[in-house]
Amino acid sequence: MGIFKSDEEKEEEKLEKLNKKLNQYNLTNLSADDKKEVSAIIVRLMGNSLIELGGGLGEKGEDIAKISCLKALTEQNWLIIKLLSEIKDKLDPR
Numbered sequence: 001m002g003i004f005k006s007d008e009e010k011e012e013e014k015l016e017k018l019n020k021k022l023n024q025y026n027l028t029n030l031s032a033d034d035k036k037e038v039s040a041i042i043v044r045l046m047g048n049s050l051i052e053l054g055g056g057l058g059e060k061g062e063d064i065a066k067i068s069c070l071k072a073l074t075e076q077n078w079l080i081i082k083l084l085s086e087i088k089d090k091l092d093p094r
Helices: 007-024 032-046 048-056 061-091
Strands: none
Touching: 007 032, 032 061
16 A cells, blocks of 8 residues: 555545444434435534644643533534434334
């Protein structure tokens, strides 16, 4: 394998990360359209994980608390997405 990844390898890695997140939050039963939306959300949130790494590097307690609250809200949103998808499937079975 070379130093640089091909576009196909990058796409496979991106898909693998998406599937890992879908499994982590039990979102594997989402429709294809919903999975695209979740993928877009995950891509936007990827940059925020860099903020979490700095938590132990002299950050103020308030900043750590804010980051923790935002992470909790994000995880709650994953649960809400899952539950809304289940409700939609019960009301409109295909």
